[in-house]
Amino acid sequence: MANIKSAKKRILVNETKAARNKAIKSKVKTCVKKVETAIANKDAEAAKAALKVAIVEINKAGSKGVYHKNTCSRKISRLTKAVNGIA
Template identity: 60%
Template sequence: MANIKSAMKRIKVIEKKTLRNKMVKTSVKTSVKKFETALAAGNVEEAKALLSAASCEIDKAASKGILHKNAASRKKSRLSIALNKAAN
């Protein structure tokens, strides 16, 4: 444990940021999972709606710096490819 006052503050700030980042990551994972379950069930129309919701969550995470922009782009691309395969 830190003894210096500024180091103690940094620990508190990091804990808050970690919690916030974890919440955003969890929401991204949840939205992607909902999309994948709809796709596995064969609900293409529902999957299309969930794809836009998942893309929105991924973009929010990328804008906040939680996901790298290339990683976000890759995730969105893979989801749309999966949707296109299921639709055909």
């Protein structure tokens, strides 16, 4: 355990940031899963609606620094390609 005050603060700040990042990643994964479920069910309309929500969430995660911008682009690209494949 840290003895220096600044090190103790860093531990607390890191825990807070980790919890925030975990929540954001979880939300993105849930949105992605909804898109993939709609794709598996061959439901084009539901997939497109879920894709719009997922894109917004992925971009938010990217702007908050949870994901790298290229990771966001890759995720969006793969989901869009999959949705367009069932249309």
